[in-house]
Amino acid sequence: MEQHTLDIEKQVTLLMRGTEYGDEQLKEAMRIELRQRLIEAQAEGRPLRVYCGYDPTATDLHLGHTITMQKLRQFQDLGHHVIFLIGDYTALVGDPSDKNKARPILSHEQVLENAKTFAEQAFRVLDPEKTEIRYNSEWLGKLTLVDLIYLGQNFTVQQFLARENFAKRIKEGSPIFLHETFYPLLQGYDAVMLKADVQVGGSDQLFNIIVAGRKLQEVFGQKPLVGILVDILPGTDGVQRMSKTTGNIVPIFTTSEDMYGKLMSIPDFAMGKYFRLSTRLTSEEISALEAGLAAGKIHPRDAKMRLAREIVSIFYGSEAAEAAEAAFVQIFQRKDVPEEMDVYQVQPGQSILDVLVDSGMVDSRSAGRRMIQQNGVRLNGETLDDPNAPFPGEGILQVGKRHFRRIIISKE
Numbered sequence: 275m276e277q278h279t280l281d282i283e284k285q286v287t288l289l290m291r292g293t294e295y296g297d298e299q300l301k302e303a304m305r306i307e308l309r310q311r312l313i314e315a316q317a318e319g320r321p322l323r324v325y326c327g328y329d330p331t332a333t334d335l336h337l338g339h340t341i342t343m344q345k346l347r348q349f350q351d352l353g354h355h356v357i358f359l360i361g362d363y364t365a366l367v368g369d370p371s372d373k374n375k376a377r378p379i380l381s382h383e384q385v386l387e388n389a390k391t392f393a394e395q396a397f398r399v400l401d402p403e404k405t406e407i408r409y410n411s412e413w414l415g416k417l418t419l420v421d422l423i424y425l426g427q428n429f430t431v432q433q434f435l436a437r438e439n440f441a442k443r444i445k446e447g448s449p450i451f452l453h454e455t456f457y458p459l460l461q462g463y464d465a466v467m468l469k470a471d472v473q474v475g476g477s478d479q480l481f482n483i484i485v486a487g488r489k490l491q492e493v494f495g496q497k498p499l500v501g502i503l504v505d506i507l508p509g510t511d512g513v514q515r516m517s518k519t520t521g522n523i524v525p526i527f528t529t530s531e532d533m534y535g536k537l538m539s540i541p542d543f544a545m546g547k548y549f550r551l552s553t554r555l556t557s558e559e560i561s562a563l564e565a566g567l568a569a570g571k572i573h574p575r576d577a578k579m580r581l582a583r584e585i586v587s588i589f590y591g592s593e594a595a596e597a598a599e600a601a602f603v604q605i606f607q608r609k610d611v612p613e614e615m616d617v618y619q620v621q622p623g624q625s626i627l628d629v630l631v632d633s634g635m636v637d638s639r640s641a642g643r644r645m646i647q648q649n650g651v652r653l654n655g656e657t658l659d660d661p662n663a664p665f666p667g668e669g670i671l672q673v674g675k676r677h678f679r680r681i682i683i684s685k686e
Contacts, residue, residue: 633671
């Protein structure tokens with residue numbers, strides 16, 4: 275059965291999977307509104323207009339970004355109209371939702387340079403034939419000061435300051451800059467201009483979507499959108515959200531072997547969230563896996579290999595995923611790695627280059643940089659490509675073909 279022939283209840287179940295609102299009553303309200311919107315669209319014989327915005331504050335998308343894209347793809351497969359919005363103007367402000375300090379201000383030229391490959395990366399998940407690409411500079415670039423005043427009069431300062439992120443910064447004495455309060459207004463106006471039925475976003479976007487977006491649509495005489503808020507994927511450390519700043523990302527523009535290796539490095543306790551947010555397995559299949567793990571019938575290593583294979587196949591296809599798995603097995607399960615090796619303890623604040631030099635695996639910092647540039651440095655089979663990034667975690671560090679260290683992390 276094709277997904278677009280699913281009955282309304284099954285569509286709602288599929289589309290609400292992996293959502294997180296921090297409030298069960300709000301989640302149920304969005305579930306009810308989604309069901310009603312699907313019924314109305316079906317009666318009118320039209321697809322829902324669904325969008326998600328991505329601010330090009332950096333050049334690369336990572337696996338964390340694709341959680342919302344997977345949800346957009348579900349809407350596509352159900353026959354709905356999906357808009358991939360590149361926030362080339364909202365990126366100038368910077369979303370404060372997940373930050374404990376203001377983002378640096380970028381020039382529009384920097385933002386457009388960052389955005390060059392965004393669509394290409396997104397099409398690893400989305401169907402390019404069914405995706406509309408828009409830039410919010412189309413309408414935000416035309417806003418006047420009077421327009422901004424008109425948008426702002428619909429919100430109070432108290433609403434903004436009550437946000438968890440801002441409240442925390444006030445308590446810590448950290449500054450909140452005035453321009454940061456513009457962001458929800460601009461994102462809400464995106465929803466108005468796109469005439470969106472549904473907006474997809476991370477759970478950290480609750481204020482921007484549920485409060486600002488819905489309110490401004492009402493102000494402009496539109497029916498408030500349904501907010502589909504997905505849970506946040508942790509990075510390869512299993513704890514902090516995936517972020518290039520912390521060096522715990524699984525990039526999209528990489529090799530299948532590198533992606534597989536990075537996924538095999540995540541802690542066992544994070545597997546459930548990765549299965550739910552990043553794979554195409556059904557809820558029943560995931561529950562069966564978790565039950566098998568809990569009962570000791572499935573080895574955590576085998577479950578993690580399935581996880582890595584499932585995710586890599588989404589981006590590179592089944593054949594590449596199987597080849598990546600074979601390469602990983604050859605290195606780590608067929609004794610290509612020596613059983614005995616020196617141990618090095620990473621100290622807080624050490625970069626990848628620091629560890630290479632201080633552990634004696636390279637003779638100099640220039641030699642270390644050269645090995646990294648030649649893709650000759652791997653941790654648990656995954657390539658490390660940024661010499662200045664914080665060292666990402668524990669495991670087997672390999673430099674070249676024959677030099678190995680067992681890495682542990684200092685707990686101090």
